[in-house]
Amino acid sequence: MEKPKVALVHDYLVQYGGAEKTLEAVAELFPEAPIYTGIYNPKSLSKALQQRKVIAGDNSLIRKFPKHLTFLMPYVFEHFDLRDYDLIISDGTAWPKGVLTTPSQLHISYIHTPPRFLYGYSVENPQRFKWYYKPAITVIDHFLRIWDYNAAQRPDYLVANSFEIQRRIKKYYARDATVIYPPVESNFKAPTTKNPLQKPYYITVGRLAAYKNTDLLISAFNCLGLPLVIVGTGREEKKLRSIAQNNITFTGKVSESEKHELLANSHGFIFPVEDEDFGIVPIEAMAHGKPVLAHRSGGPLETIEEGKHGEFFDTLTEECLIKAIKNFDANIRANKYNAEAIRVHAQQYSKEGFQQEFSKFVEEKWEEHARVTRGPDNSNCSQ
Numbered sequence: 001m002e003k004p005k006v007a008l009v010h011d012y013l014v015q016y017g018g019a020e021k022t023l024e025a026v027a028e029l030f031p032e033a034p035i036y037t038g039i040y041n042p043k044s045l046s047k048a049l050q051q052r053k054v055i056a057g058d059n060s061l062i063r064k065f066p067k068h069l070t071f072l073m074p075y076v077f078e079h080f081d082l083r084d085y086d087l088i089i090s091d092g093t094a095w096p097k098g099v100l101t102t103p104s105q106l107h108i109s110y111i112h113t114p115p116r117f118l119y120g121y122s123v124e125n126p127q128r129f130k131w132y133y134k135p136a137i138t139v140i141d142h143f144l145r146i147w148d149y150n151a152a153q154r155p156d157y158l159v160a161n162s163f164e165i166q167r168r169i170k171k172y173y174a175r176d177a178t179v180i181y182p183p184v185e186s187n188f189k190a191p192t193t194k195n196p197l198q199k200p201y202y203i204t205v206g207r208l209a210a211y212k213n214t215d216l217l218i219s220a221f222n223c224l225g226l227p228l229v230i231v232g233t234g235r236e237e238k239k240l241r242s243i244a245q246n247n248i249t250f251t252g253k254v255s256e257s258e259k260h261e262l263l264a265n266s267h268g269f270i271f272p273v274e275d276e277d278f279g280i281v282p283i284e285a286m287a288h289g290k291p292v293l294a295h296r297s298g299g300p301l302e303t304i305e306e307g308k309h310g311e312f313f314d315t316l317t318e319e320c321l322i323k324a325i326k327n328f329d330a331n332i333r334a335n336k337y338n339a340e341a342i343r344v345h346a347q348q349y350s351k352e353g354f355q356q357e358f359s360k361f362v363e364e365k366w367e368e369h370a371r372v373t374r375g376p377d378n379s380n381c382s383q
Contacts, residue, residue, distance in 0.1 A: 002374075004086035004106075004366060006033040009077070009099055011092035013054060014041040017207075018182060018280040019112050022161070023091055024048055025183040025351050026110070029359050030089070036080050038073055038095055055080070071140050074098055074147050087366060090155070094118075097158075098151030106369040108362060109155035110180075113165050113277040114172045118145050121275050122211035149173060157365055159358075162278045162299045180358050183351035184280050185260070186287035201227035201249070202325075203266040205259060205281045206273070208234030213272040213295075213316060218244050220321040226329065229266065231259060264288040267332050270325070274316060276300060286310075287346035289339030293328045303349070309342050 008030065010023050024046060027033065035049075040056035042049075057076040077095040082088055083102065090096035091110035101107045116122065118141055152158070152173035160166040160177040169177045202221075206212050214230065218240060221228040228248045230240070241250055251262065263269070269285035271294040278299035282292045286303075292310035294300040304310050311331070313324035331337065347353075 004370075005084065006030045006087045006089065007036060007082055007085040008033050009036045009080070009082075009088060009090035009092075009096040011037065011095055012039045013037045013045060013049065013056075014039055015044045016046055016049075018278070019092065020045065020049065021185075021280070021351075022110065022112075022182045022354075025355055026089060026091065026358065027052060029355060029362075033089075036077075036082070036099070038076050071144065074144075074151070087362075089362065094148065095151075097155050098147070099154070101154065104373050106366060107155040108157045108159065108365060110159045110161065110358075111165060111169060111177065112161050112182075114152075114168050115144075115148060116277075117141070118148055119168070119172060156369070159361065162302055164275075164299050164302065165277055178361065180361065181349050181354065182278060182280060183354035184283045184287065184346070184349040185256075186283065186346045186350045199227055200267050201229045202268055202270055202329075203229045203231065203262060203285070204270045204272075205231040205263070205285075208232050208236040208240055210236055211273065212236075213274070214240055215243065216316060216318060216321060217270060217272050218248060219318050220325055221245075221248055223318070223322055224325060226325070228270070229262060231262060260284070260288070263290060266290055268293060268310070268328060271295065271300060272313075272316065272321065274298070279303065282310075283346050283349050286342045289343045291328070291332065291337040291342060293324060305345075308337070309345055310337070 008023065008027060011019070013020065013035070023035070027035065034053040034055055036055045036057070038057055040054050057080060073095045077098050078100050080099055082099060086105060088099060088101055088105060088107045089110070090099060090107065091112065093112050094115040097109040097111065149172070152175060158169055158175055158177040160169055160179050161182045163179055166177045166179050169175055204214065204217060208214055214236065217228070222245045225247050229251060230248065231251045231254055233253050254262070263285050268290050269282055269292045271279065271282050271292055274295050274297050276298035282294060282300055283303055285292055286309055292300070292304055294304060294310065294312055295316065296312035296314050306312055311324060311328050313320055
């Protein structure tokens, strides 16, 4: 049977986070497929992604001012020439779903979230809310929302990375989406080394951006005096280091193996992010048998059972967070959480499980599409 010629489309390839790990898992299913992206910086990527054929639509100006020239990205993605491909699989938040395809092509788009900056969710770069940007931003965002809605109507099928995102897709795009949770590294052996910091600690991992609420977490731990390890870098790092007391350790950027060693040797994971799209790192922590304390919103509500895999706190205030951390700490010291049960729970989000479910979805949709457009003999989606 004839195999479809596949192209992959991704927002930006400039860092290695959850979205890129999802792309990497999809790319393994289609080893011959090139990757189209808006901006490309291979230095920040995994070896597997560095070795793929990448077609970037960026130029030096966009690469230098990506945040200021966001309004140009629809043009970049709409001008990718994908006519030679039978099957287009896009993933991202804003731009990939907007690529242009023909009726004979099948387009499946994996949505991590509708663009947070367009729909009132907290964002990584608070500079866009400065008063001197607001007049221009208001006009640009209005037209980008129109484009975003129209772009979301183009794919034949939408896939959401959580039920939270499925609801957002229904609200903003008036479309149904199938939920397939993203891949999480969840198969680990016991740590090969003891606690690298030589003392018990709590941990948080992520970009040091304003919407991650790491400043609130630092304030709470400053008051409690409990040890906290902060893994990651970002535009807020200098400010956060300046307000942290001696019980708080910053590791900066670490390797994946170092991150998992730190997670494995921690007491538990703290996740103070509001309306998180899914939340991969909390599940990585649970894969090590560690309970999670998270804000009661977004994706973690789907992946954490309160009292069994961790706890939630309701309000993003220092008082509420301190109270929640005290309770969390008391439960951990009382051995309330079953580490093995937490590990088993995390296995359902494995990379292998994602690939099996996503591959089945794509194959079924390709077979349906092929029967209509090409006849019954062109139904094999594997490469």
